[in-house]
């Protein structure tokens with residue numbers, strides 16, 4: 055008789071697709087003793103994706119490649135400096151398994167762009183390795199590991215539209231009615247997140263401004279339920295935007311170009327330098343896209359919609 059009891063199915067390869075995020079609002083509070091800033095943000099996952107493949111292997115290795123012809127992977131580390139590598143190690147240590155995996159990251163999310171691409175890859179690596187190794191962690195365990203890896207990693211698992219608090223790692227889902235359409239200007243180069251936070255602090259000291267407790271503007275929550283692009287556009291907000299523009303004045307010009315082309319809202323994404331433009335329909339999207347391209351200030355212009363779900367297993371074999 056044939057023996058069917060081969061133990062649990064162990065896949066050869068698991069693919070996870072994970073979205074980029076933008077911050078519909080980002081309210082930055084005071085610097086904490088641990089070097090982070092207390093913040094309240096509204097995260098919004100958009101349809102710009104990285105793909106991570108985890109393959110059965112001996113030992114840990116990582117390769118990074120572009121997902122599309124115009125995706126850029128310059129400067130992305132392929133060793134322990136990559137957050138996805140650290141995610142695989144952390145999960146292996148937590149679940150007491152060997153970190154045997156060959157990771158391939160296919161990038162389309164702008165690198166160092168303020169769209170949490172590195173965090174997205176870490177979230178995807180957690181999910182992919184959990185499936186590959188059959189470690190079967192609960193959602194809350196994955197969330198805790200994600201929070202240890204970085205402030206934006208838990209949201210990449212979660213997706214949708216959600217409030218992030220603490221340093222960004224505490225996630226509360228938000229009721230956001232309709233889909234929003236975005237045009238995304240990818241700047242040719244990155245900005246260092248710590249440098250942007252530091253510049254924000256310096257600006258505040260220079261202006262001797264009192265730093266209020268971070269909060270979400272109630273207008274944004276109401277308008278998100280309405281799904282009205284014009285109203286949502288007017289409520290977008292980012293405390294890091296002046297600092298990002300101080301470091302890279304061209305992104306201020308990009309915001310102007312998008313507004314002049316009729317965008318309902320224009321905003322630096324997170325710590326930048328990616329800028330995002332909320333548009334009201336395909337005609338508006340085409341106009342904004344054309345003007346951004348014509349500005350000669352960006353490496354690529356993309357369209358995306360949100361909210362979309364967080365990291366998801368898209369293939370197992």
Ligand code: C5P
Nearest residue numbers: 089090091093204205221222247248251
């Ligand atoms: O958590 P993550 O490693 O992504 O953060 C990168 C850097 O961004 C931190 O080292 C810190 O300088 C800055 N940061 C901050 N306050 C936050 C989140 C990030 O100052 N809430």
